[in-house]
Amino acid sequence: MRSLFKTVIAQSKPVVDEGPRPDDKEAGVLPDSGVVPDSKEAGLTSERPHSSDGDDDSINKDAQVGVQKMEAITKTWSTRDLYLAYGLIWLIYFVDAIQQGMGTVLTPYVVSDFREHSLTATISVASGIIGGVSKLPLAKICDVWGRPQGYLLTMCCMTIGLVLMAASNNVNTYAAAQIFYWVGYNGISYTTTVFIADTSALKNRGLVLAYTSSPYIATVWITGPLAQNVLNGIGWRWGFGIFAIVTPVVCLPLYLLFAWNQRKAIQQGILVRQKSGRTFWQSVVHYFWEFDIICVILLSAGFTLFLLPFSIYSNQKYGWRDPTTLSLIVIGFVTLIFSAVWEKYWAPVKFLPWELLKDRTVLGACVLAAVLFVEYYIWTSYFSSFLQVVLRLKVWQSSYIGNIYSIGSCFFSIPVGLAIRHTGRFKWVALYFGVPVTILAIGLLIEFRHAGTNIGWIIFVEIIYAFAGGACVICEQVAVMAAASHQEVAVVLAVEGLFSSVGGGIGSTVAGAIWTGIFPRKLMEYLPAESLDNYANIYGDLATQISYPVGSATHAAIVAAYDDALRNMFIAATTITVIGLIAVAFWRDIKLKDWKQVKGNVI
Structure with a gap:
């Protein structure tokens, strides 16, 4: 991977505009007019803003402060710092993936400790929605104050959430902790994605996004056994507490690297500090309306x-x-x-970029992002419980199966990124492979939800679903960034993130509605008379559901109730994904090689 980065960087070194050259079209260097070459072929409907001072690689004085700071950093830092930044981002994703994967396994047991297993989806709704909406003000912070400042804020939110989760004594405190955590987790993922957009050429961005998500290939083998050991040993509280300590230790170096290079840019005169001239209260009022x-x-x-x-x-x-x-x-x-x-x-x-949302590529990508999260949370909200109760898998086994998506999607996103870099196009990947195969995979689960299903079929479905998901996510993110200029990247990524989180909230809501509307009613209908007195514990506690032996009348009743609920979940998820296919069909077929979006020493 290091040798690949060297090759890519060598092909993306900044150049000074000395007039058109034979290779200008391939490199994306623009003539003095500032108009994107072959814009019609590229699928662009309008000219993009560029520096007009004759140096195509100079800082865009018309851009927002956060964008100017980032362009100054990329002009200041060395290739060593560029390598270091991507190494740190990889490490952050690695640690966050372990924690998030472990937390997903632990959450049903946490709420079960409070006798509220049925609230698993409800907690996801509130935390997912607020975590998604928070990306909009975070985009403003990144554009107005700077990328490092937004990143530092989200790191603090994530740490606070982990501390609160470790200390929670009731479901209300845990739900509040989840909100802090997901605001921070989504924020770190968002700000690092903005970093990637700032420091990579558009044609290479799919590949770089695949690289930074590759830690999930390794963490899939860690989270399940770790969660099992936590439950059997130190307990779920310390499972969260340890990461409350590890998170700031791992995340702070990236902030310091960017802050240090920003300081270098100021010292070298590349970036000039300007005082606002406002008083404290004037600043409060200004930012209240600005955000x-x-x-x-x-x-x-x-x-x-x-x-x-x-x-x-x-x-x-x-x-x-x-x-x-x-x-x-x-x-x-x-x-x-x-x-x-x-x-x-x-x-x-x-606040909302209405003009950008009118672009069919941006809107279509946002719709796809929402649809992917809707269908995912509909069928996965209670899938781990299904694996343990119906198919009788242990925690670590269900974690491996649940994490097939992580390893498969991240692994397959690398060849997807290479294909996009080679062809310079992305629409065909999502339209002819990503979304159709996603529909197929979820549809197969309608048949494979029954007790006694060979676990090999479940694994097969998870693998093809993962490959399709990896293709969809890379294409969706490249699509929103390809349709925007550099100073619009942060806000379009925030809007895309908002659609994703709202989609996740809707998916969790639908899952919760199906579960609470079908499972308890069918459970009451199927339970034998001798188990009716324990109905509340069976419904609300995963451990109680697992405790009944296979072959018993009570276990058969629980399995039958799961079967009825999951059938409706899988049908709903399959149906909603068709909307994603329609959305992709409306994308413009943008040619990435004809568009230079970022400046400085980038990948």
């Missing part, structure tokens, strides 16, 4: 209030007719409508 805090609050509250009732309605006295359920849905819907009205008519600074 459009009102829109962020309205969006977060609206999505959360609207989606939560779908997964908790069965716990209410009158179900769907309960005043609490109905009022939450209505208030959430009205809040979302009001956020759109506020943004269109009253917001001094527009």
Whole structure:
């Protein structure tokens, strides 16, 4: 991989504009006009902003401060620093992947300790929605203050979440901890992706994204046994507590590297500090409107209030007719409508990039991102429980199967990245392979959900699903970045992340609604008379479900209830994925080799 990086960097060294050369079209160097060559062939509908000072590699003075800082850093740092940055990003992904994978396995046991196993999906809804919406103000922080500052903030949020998870004594505290954690986890993933966009040529970005996600290939073998040992040994509290210590130790060096190179750029005069001239309170007011805090609050509250009732309605006295359920849905819907009205008519600074969302490639990629997360969370929310209860796998075994997606998608994303770099195009990968194979894989699970299914079929489905998912994710991220200029990259990635997280929230909501609407009712119907007194524990506690031996009437009843619930989950996931195929068909077939997006010493 190091030799591959050397080759790629050698082909992407910055050049000074000395007029058009024979290889300018391939290298992406633009003539003085600043117009992208062959823009019609590239699928671009308009000219992109470029520096007009005659030096194509100079800092764009019209860009936002965060973008200028990043361009100054890439002009200042050495190739050694570039290698080091990508090495640190790889290490961060490695540690985060271990923690996140272990946390996914531990969460059902944590909520079961509080006798609230059925709230597994509900917790995912709130934390996923808020974690996704938080990327919008984070994009503003990265653009207005700088990428390192946004990265440092998310690292602190993730650490706080891990500390709270380790100390939680009830499901409410754990849910709050999950919100902090996912804001931080999603934020670190987002800011490092922005770093990658800032420091890699567009034609190489798919390959670089594949490289930085490759740690998941190794962590798949670690998270399952680690979670099993944590449950059998130090307990889930210390499982989270250890990573509360490790996370800042691993994440801080990347911040220091960027901060140090930014300081070098200032000392060399490449980046000039400018004072705002505002007082403290003037700055508070300025940033309040700049970050459009009102829109962020309205969006977060609206999505959360609207989606939560779908997964908790069965716990209410009158179900769907309960005043609490109905009022939450209505208030959430009205809040979302009001956020759109506020943004269109009253917001001094527009937060959502409406013009970018009109681009069919950006919107199509965002729709695909949402669809992929909807279908994933619909069928995986209770899949680990299914593997343990119905197929009688141990924790570490179910973790291996559940993590096939991680290893398969990350492994296959490397040849996908190479194919995109070689052809300079990405649409065909998603349209003819990624989305169709995803639909096929989930559809097969409808047949393979029964007790007694050979585990080999489950593994086969997970493998083809993983390969297709790896292709879809790389193409979706390249698509949103290819349709934007450098100073728009952070915000389009944030919007794409918002669609993903909202999709995850919707998926968890649908999963929770199906589960709470079908499983308890069917469980009550199938349970033998001698087990009815233990109904509440069977429904709410995964360990209790596993405790009944295979062949017993109670175990057969539990399996039958799982079968009915999962059938509806798999059908819903298969159906919704078809929307993703339609969205990809609307993408423009952009030729990446004809577009130079970033400057400086990049990959």
